[in-house]
Amino acid sequence: MRYLLACSLLVASAALAGCGKLKERDVREFIDRADATARTLYAPHICELRGKDFTLHLKFQADDTRLPPSELDINRKTFCMEAAKNAWLRNYKLERKSLEVELAADRKTARVTAEYEETLPYFEPDVRPASPFDFRQYQVLSSRDDSIVGLEGGDVVFLSTNADVQQRLVDKHDVDVPVVN
Amino acid sequence: MAGPAMLLLVVLAFTGYRMMHKPHEPPRDFTDLELSLPGEDGSCYALGTTLVANGLFGQTPRTWKSTGENEWQLTVERLIQAYNGPAREFSTWTFEKHGKAVELTKVESSEGRPQEPRAALDELLRAPNAYHSTPVDRCKDPGTTGYHFKRK
Numbered sequence: 300m301r302y303l304l305a306c307s308l309l310v311a312s313a314a315l316a317g318c319g320k321l322k323e324r325d326v327r328e329f330i331d332r333a334d335a336t337a338r339t340l341y342a343p344h345i346c347e348l349r350g351k352d353f354t355l356h357l358k359f360q361a362d363d364t365r366l367p368p369s370e371l372d373i374n375r376k377t378f379c380m381e382a383a384k385n386a387w388l389r390n391y392k393l394e395r396k397s398l399e400v401e402l403a404a405d406r407k408t409a410r411v412t413a414e415y416e417e418t419l420p421y422f423e424p425d426v427r428p429a430s431p432f433d434f435r436q437y438q439v440l441s442s443r444d445d446s447i448v449g450l451e452g453g454d455v456v457f458l459s460t461n462a463d464v465q466q467r468l469v470d471k472h473d474v475d476v477p478v479v480n
Numbered sequence: 481m482a483g484p485a486m487l488l489l490v491v492l493a494f495t496g497y498r499m500m501h502k503p504h505e506p507p508r509d510f511t512d513l514e515l516s517l518p519g520e521d522g523s524c525y526a527l528g529t530t531l532v533a534n535g536l537f538g539q540t541p542r543t544w545k546s547t548g549e550n551e552w553q554l555t556v557e558r559l560i561q562a563y564n565g566p567a568r569e570f571s572t573w574t575f576e577k578h579g580k581a582v583e584l585t586k587v588e589s590s591e592g593r594p595q596e597p598r599a600a601l602d603e604l605l606r607a608p609n610a611y612h613s614t615p616v617d618r619c620k621d622p623g624t625t626g627y628h629f630k631r632k
Contacts, residue, residue, distance in 0.1 A: 357566065360565070361563060361565050363563070368564065369562065369564050369566060371566065371567065372568070373557070374543070374557075376541035376542075377557050377559065377568075380541050380558065380559075381559050422561075424563055464565075
């Protein structure tokens with residue numbers, strides 16, 4: 300009886316230890332879910348997928364290549380606030396072009412490299428739009444995201460993202476972007 | 481015997497948890513102090529009142545950090561859209577408790593934002609003066625004055 304109990308405890312411990320480790324399939328499913336969530340533009344759900352100490356490093360090259368790129372670091376709070384601002388948008392498209400997953404040796408984290416093309420309205424910085432449809436151009440953002448994902452409270456979350464973004468402006472009639480919300 | 485021992489363990493664990501987890505925001509008796517500049521009259525507004533008048537409450541992104549026994553740092557930030565892309569705009573204010581006041585002693589901020597404590601405080605005090613926010617008890621007497629204080 301004691302032997303059986305000891306065996307059961309051993310099996311349970313091994314299972315628990317396994318629970319804290321990532322599998323490539325879990326990470327790929329998480330990225331699919333994160334992309335689907337991003338397409339809803341619903342900030343609370345987008346935010347939930349970021350860890351409590353999430354940081355974003357962004358390098359952004361504007362369409363006008365004479366301008367120097369902007370580069371910044373923001374924390375989770377600011378990221379979530381910006382996500383909430385995007386809830387106002389009505390036209391949005393996100394396409395993933397590639398995805399690579401590399402598990403860490405201890406399988407507690409994984410490095411995810413993905414390329415995206417994101418299309419959304421472009422509002423000039425000094426113009427206050429009258430409505431979400433009050434724009435002349437779309438901005439097509441081609442990005443290469445290098446993220447670290449890991450487990451937090453049993454859920455897979457983004458721990459950090461390093462995004463290199465290139466903006467391209469196109470006439471609003473030249474591209475077809477779905478209406479969301 | 482097992483009962484009291486378990487109770488003691490729970491109490492010790494709770495005390496340890498409380499000791500190890502520092503508060504994320506300054507206590508009320510810190511934010512209730514009158515905001516001022518070193519060497520100046522008080523502003524007549526409590527730090528907490530000034531922050532609320534500036535919209536720095538609720539879900540507004542802000543980070544408090546304890547940097548000393550009676551010293552707290554507050555960072556607020558947002559992204560602004562510029563022609564070359566998003567830019568981070570931030571201000572970090574250091575507040576130190578001195579007697580019955582809390583002094584704004586240091587400022588760090590992004591380009592275009594006030595860089596000195598005096599300029600930063602002048603900007604922070606615009607909102608409570610414009611809204612005629614509730615002053616601290618010291619300034620309820622009509623004869624008292626305060627730094628930039630405009631009586632209703």
